[in-house]
Amino acid sequence: MLTYKIHALDRAIAFQIIEQSPEVSKIMKTRVWNEACLVSNGWTIKQSNCPAIDVNNRIIFLRGSDSSKDLRIDRIWDLSSDSYRDSIINQVDSALKEFLVFCQNSMFQTSKPCDFAIFLVEIRG
Amino acid sequence: MVRYIANFAHKIITRLDFYLKKTENALIFQITYQSPDITDFLASNTYRTKNGLLIAGGSYPEFKDSKNTIYLRGKDSSRDWKLDVTRFVGNMQRDNKYEMVKEALTEFVDFIKNSQSFSYTPPAPVVLEPACWFVRL
Numbered sequence: 424m425l426t427y428k429i430h431a432l433d434r435a436i437a438f439q440i441i442e443q444s445p446e447v448s449k450i451m452k453t454r455v456w457n458e459a460c461l462v463s464n465g466w467t468i469k470q471s472n473c474p475a476i477d478v479n480n481r482i483i484f485l486r487g488s489d490s491s492k493d494l495r496i497d498r499i500w501d502l503s504s505d506s507y508r509d510s511i512i513n514q515v516d517s518a519l520k521e522f523l524v525f526c527q528n529s530m531f532q533t534s535k536p537c538d539f540a541i542f543l544v545e546i547r548g
Numbered sequence: 549m550v551r552y553i554a555n556f557a558h559k560i561i562t563r564l565d566f567y568l569k570k571t572e573n574a575l576i577f578q579i580t581y582q583s584p585d586i587t588d589f590l591a592s593n594t595y596r597t598k599n600g601l602l603i604a605g606g607s608y609p610e611f612k613d614s615k616n617t618i619y620l621r622g623k624d625s626s627r628d629w630k631l632d633v634t635r636f637v638g639n640m641q642r643d644n645k646y647e648m649v650k651e652a653l654t655e656f657v658d659f660i661k662n663s664q665s666f667s668y669t670p671p672a673p674v675v676l677e678p679a680c681w682f683v684r685l
Contacts, residue, residue: 432567433580435631441572494572498631 425485425523427474429512435500436508438515440474440493443486447526451485454529462525466518476515483515563657564620566609568649575642575649577632579609582621586660590620595659597652611649618649 426442451458451470460468466481473492475484478499486493502508565581589595590605597603606619608627611634621628636642 428571430569430571430576432569432576432578432631434629435578437569437571437576437631437633439571439574494574494635496571496574496576496633498576498633500578500629500631 424526425519427519429515431505431508431512432500434502434505434508435498436476436502436511438474438476438497438499439495440486443493446530447485450526450529460522460525462518462521464514464518464521466514468518468522476511478511481514483518563660564653566653568646570639570642570646573636573639573642575611575634575636575646577609577611577634577649578629579621580629582628583660586657587621589660589663590622595656597655599648599651599655601648601652603652603656611645613645618652 424444425440425447427438427440430437430439448470451460458470462468466483468483468485470487471484472487472489473484473495474486475495475497476482476499477484499511502511562581563583563586564579567576567578567580569576587605590603594605595603600616602615602617604617604619605622607622607624608619608630609621610619610630610632611617612619613634613636634645636645
C-alpha cells in the first residue's frame with residue numbers, strides 16, 4: 424500500500440516514497456477529515472503535490488497531484504545532531520506505520536460490511 | 549580526551565569521508581569530512597580519473613552526471629553538509645554510476661595521499677597536561 428525509504432545521513436535525512444497505491448488517495452479523500460490524518464505522536468499525514476517532510480510543523484506529505492514528482496527525494500540537512508535525526512526518523516516511521524494500519528482498517532471497513540450483510544441474509548434464509 | 553585523540557587520529561588517516569546511498573532511480577551523496585590538502589589541491593586543480601570522471605572543487609558537494617564531474621566541498625562552506633541527489637532513468641544506470649563514483653573517489657584519495665606536492669602534514673596534537681587546565685595565579 425505504501426513503501427518508503429528514510430535514509431539516515433550525517434545530521435541529515437532523505438525521504439522517498441517508492442510505492443503508493445491509489446487506495447491511499449481514496450482513503451485520504453473519503454475517510455479523513457479535511458484530507459489530513461493526525462496520528463497519535465502528533466504528526467499529520469497529508470497529500471499536497473509531492474512527497475516531503477516538514478519537520479517544524481510535523482507534517483508528512485505523501486504523493487499528490489504532481490505525478491512527475493512521485494519519486495522525489497526530500498532532503499533535510501543541517502539538523503542539530505544525529506540523535507535528533509534519529510528521533511525524527513523514529514517519529515516519521517511510527518507515524519507512517521500507524522497511518523498504514525488506519526488505511527488497512529479503512530479498507531476492511533469498506534469491503535467487509537457488505538460481505539457480512541450477505542452472510543446474514545444467507546443464515547436467515 | 550579519548551574522543552579528541554580518536555577524532556584526531558581519524559583525521560590523519562582519512563582524507564575523505566562520504567555517504568553514497570542508493571535509492572530508487574537515484575543516488576544520494578554527502579561529504580562528512582574533507583581534509584585540507586584535498587581542498588588546497590582542488591582550489592587550483594582538477595583530477596581526471598581512469599574511468600573518465602572529473603574531480604573538481606566547485607561551490608558545494610555535487611555529482612553532475614551530465615558533466616561527468618564530481619564536485620567536492622568548495623567555496624561555499626555553508627553548504628559543506630549539503631545532500632546531493634542525482635536521478636537516473638533506472639536502477640541499472642544508478643548502479644553503474646555508484647561504482648564509478650566510488651572508484652573515482654578512491655583513486656583520487658590515493659593520488660592525494662601519494663602526491664609529494666600535496667602531502668598533508670597534520671599539526672602536532674595538543675595534549676593538555678592537567679596543570680594546563682587550571683592556572684594558579
